[in-house]
Amino acid sequence: MERARVIAEAAAHISRELGAAAIMVSGDLNFEGIETGEIPVYYISMRPKSIIDHLVATSKDGKSPVKELGDQLTREASGNVEYVQHAAAIEYALEGPKNGIVVGVIETRGSSSIIVHNLDDNPLIKAMKECEERVNPEVMNAVLKIAFDIALTGREGKKIGAAFIVGDSEEVLKRSHQIILNPYEGHEEAHRNILDRRNWESIKEFALLDGVFVIDETGIVRAAGRYLDVDGKNIDIEKGLGGRHVSAAAISRDTVAISVTVSESGGVLRVYKDAKETICMESLQPASRYV
Numbered sequence: 001m002e003r004a005r006v007i008a009e010a011a012a013h014i015s016r017e018l019g020a021a022a023i024m025v026s027g028d029l030n031f032e033g034i035e036t037g038e039i040p041v042y043y044i045s046m047r048p049k050s051i052i053d054h055l056v057a058t059s060k061d062g063k064s065p066v067k068e069l070g071d072q073l074t075r076e077a078s079g080n081v082e083y084v085q086h087a088a089a090i091e092y093a094l095e096g097p098k099n100g101i102v103v104g105v106i107e108t109r110g111s112s113s114i115i116v117h118n119l120d121d122n123p124l125i126k127a128m129k130e131c132e133e134r135v136n137p138e139v140m141n142a143v144l145k146i147a148f149d150i151a152l153t154g155r156e157g158k159k160i161g162a163a164f165i166v167g168d169s170e171e172v173l174k175r176s177h178q179i180i181l182n183p184y185e186g187h188e189e190a191h192r193n194i195l196d197r198r199n200w201e202s203i204k205e206f207a208l209l210d211g212v213f214v215i216d217e218t219g220i221v222r223a224a225g226r227y228l229d230v231d232g233k234n235i236d237i238e239k240g241l242g243g244r245h246v247s248a249a250a251i252s253r254d255t256v257a258i259s260v261t262v263s264e265s266g267g268v269l270r271v272y273k274d275a276k277e278t279i280c281m282e283s284l285q286p287a288s289r290y291v
């Protein structure tokens, strides 16, 4: 039997035995005709760039070829685990499995890996769940979906950035002002509710404006085009990030709001809580589901 088939059969067997919630596949593997016991198979998109960078960061410091190969395999294995964690967290935020085991199958030209991953131990999912303790999970979920979409597709073919400050909205409004007229002012709540998908297009449109979105605990957009009047001193975030990220982190220190940002430059989604970056993810194309 060809290698890919053997790997797919083995992954399906492991998944059935462990009662997995999903199989996540990357690479040229065909599950047609393989008994998966109704476990859904997701085809995930390419590895995020950060993981590829990590993989190719080989150190050539005079190590023996065997040690070099060992290091390369370790990097490859940890890169694959990170890749499955990342893809599973994105599917968690979209409509994918919420808990249990996910079996990841990564097929590259040189190697095949089967990774058994417990979603309960996924650091990104844990961080999302911690946010959900503070903000209505449905509201958090809607914000993440919109943010992923903005990170992935931008607007009119251009990459754009955005920031959503979610929860504790009275305090956030007190610590901010409009830089342009608030496009949500005076509109009925039904048209400002982030839980209603029909309002998502206009939210994405207003993401083009300068400033942040302020969203209350029930999902009502209180304002867009809002400037955060916060003190960015002593905010310890990744070097190279500017005003959008510093102010988003600072407002999460000064209030109990959660900040979700999308960077214009790299399409990276970050979440700040209590001034700390708790999530940093490159956007990936949503997986396509096979079963």
Ligand SMILES: Nc1ncnc2c1ncn2[C@@H]1O[C@H](COP(=O)(O)OP(=O)(O)OP(=O)(O)O)[C@@H](O)[C@H]1O
Pocket (backbone or CB within 6 Å): 161, 162, 209, 210, 211, 212, 226, 227, 228, 229, 230, 240, 241, 242, 243, 244, 245, 246, 247, 262, 263, 264, 265, 266
């Ligand atoms: N204090 C603030 N409050 C609200 N919005 C802000 C604030 N500072 C900056 N912004 C918004 O962020 C945009 C980008 O600013 P800047 O490039 O300094 O941030 P950044 O963190 O580097 O973001 P990106 O990675 O997306 O470029 C500004 O055009 C503005 O819309």
